[in-house]
Amino acid sequence: MAAFEIDHRAIPPALPPAIIAHTDPRQKFATKPYAAFPATEARRLAERFEWHYTPKHGSWLDMAESELAVLATQCLDRRIPDKETLIREVAAWQDNRNKRHVEADWHFTTSDARCKLKFLYPQFQ
Secondary structure, eight states: OOTTOOOGGGSOTTSOOEEEEESOTTSOGGGHHHHHSOHHHHHHHHTTEEEEEOOGGGHHHHHHHHHHHHHHHHTSSSOOOSHHHHHHHHHHHHHHHHHTTOOOOOOOOHHHHHHHTGGGSOOOO
């Protein structure tokens, strides 16, 4: 077996699916096992993954960081005595955020970026 190949027998069937975050929904990674394994085994392997496609250029990461910062200031700004209390507090905070349909409010526009980051743009004469 080559170094890059996975021994498909070593993957226990009882594990939850692995979540794969990827930026290009046009690439069909779920079809790759079919090129290497019989159809039934390829299907079993393909179902082991859960594909999540994210926007390019890290905007999803910015939103996640912002949400974690809000969580830290609104919910985790005090000592939490145990794991159960932490889970309960974060779940209540999350429910409140979701009920209010809180969205990101981006203030950095394209024109702002062109001014502030002009050193990144090529200069033509």
